Amino acid sequence: MSDEKALPCLSGKKLVKVFGNNKTKTVAVDHVDFEFHKGEVISIVGESGSGKTTLSKMLLGLSSVTEGEIYFDGKLRDISSSKKRREYWKGIQAVFQDPFASYNIFYKIDSVLLDCINMRGKKHLSKEEKNELMTEACSFVNLKFEELTNKYPFELSGGQMQRLMIARVFLLKPQILIADEPTSMVDACSRATILDMLLKLRNENNMTIIFITHDIGLAYYISDVVYIMEHGKFVEHGATDEVILHPKEAYTKRLLSDVPRISKKWEF
Ligand SMILES: Nc1ncnc2c1ncn2[C@@H]1O[C@H](COP(=O)(O)OP(=O)(O)OP(=O)(O)O)[C@@H](O)[C@H]1O
Ligand SMILES: [Mg+2]
Known part of the structure; x- marks a missing residue:
């Protein structure tokens, strides 16, 4: 293992996110710890409402942290000013589920890409x-x-818009990309293309990719490491083959039982 691989590029210590007040309190992220390394594809898998998007927004600095610490490149993350946030976003970028909501409707495609070059x-x-x-x-x-x-982004198909988002990432070349359900609104063919493009980004740029999904089958296909999230907690994590072929937790086994198309693979 190289030194670069040994130092986590992003880690979290006892991260908590609570929404609401005492009367209507939701603990969306509940004391999670993790270490993500350079060049890894990490999947965070869990059912709807398990806290995946909330965690990704905290990592991106788009949602405040109730408790705990985030370390980027080994240093305590500081996004206390807009200048520091802009600097942080050079290192971490995202592709979201809904490509239609990801673009400023007044920007033509060349302006979207030019912005990335200028950034x-x-x-x-x-x-x-x-x-x-x-x-x-x-x-x-x-x-x-x-x-x-x-052309404007909304003149493209959903799959093309999502690919344009990946073209932005290609230009921005962040160290870390968070892809939050990037294929859930596209057809199966576009899904495979987008997954392969994410892997190509990692392979050619040593980018760390945090892939968020409810589909453990996709996690098996794309990732090196899997974290299983249930009710805001990581209940199991490890190398993809270890977690998916030899799950320890009942929750992981249940997620696996929902994916009949790859079930044969871990019966052998
Ligand atoms: N802005 C918010 N205000 C209050 N509660 C919220 C807010 N955002 C999320 N939550 C709550 O936090 C919990 C986790 O939501 P989150 O969106 O992180 O789940 P998720 O795992 O991404 O689900 P999905 O797979 O459906 O996208 C849910 O109970 C949700 O209702
Ligand atoms: Mg979500």
């Missing part, structure tokens, strides 16, 4: 160099940049 400190590049980068990003996700200029 990476490449504002000084010539128009031709920027066009080259945008063409490369689009071709990474099997889109044709020349057919997209002057």
Whole structure:
């Protein structure tokens, strides 16, 4: 194991998120601990309402932390000012479930991609160099940049919009990508394409990918490490084969029993 692999790029200590007040209290995330390493694909799997999105929003700095600590690159995360938050977001980005809600409707596709180039400190590049980068990003996700200029994201299909989100990530090159149910609104064919693009991002850039899903079958396909989440807690975690082929917890076994299409694999 390399030194780089040994140091977690993102870790959480006793993270808690409580919504509401004493009368209507929801403990969405309940004392979770984790260490995610560089270049790993980590799946967080749990049923609806188990706290996956709440945890991802806390990690992204989009939701406050009730208790506990988040460490980024070995240092206690500091997002106390807008400048520090912008700096943090250079290192961590997200693709969400609903591509329709992910874009500013007033921005054309080339402005969306240009923004990413500027955010990476490449504002000084010539128009031709920027066009080259945008063409490369689009071709990474099997889109044709020349057919997209002057279009708005909402003129694309759901699958194409989600691929454009991945083109943004390709340009931004964060260390960590959180993908929260990125394939739940697209068809099976687009789902496979998007999963493979996420793996390509990891393979080519050593990106850490935190993949959030209720589908343990997808987690089995994509991840190196799996964390199982139930009622805001991590009940089981470890190497994907270990957790999925030899589950210890009843909750993990139940999630597995809901996925008949891959059940044969762990019966052997
Ligand atoms: N802004 C909020 N205010 C109050 N309660 C919330 C808020 N956001 C989430 N919750 C509650 O926190 C719990 C966890 O919700 P969360 O969205 O994190 O679940 P999830 O695992 O992402 O579910 P899904 O698979 O349906 O997306 C739920 O009980 C939910 O009702
Ligand atoms: Mg969710």
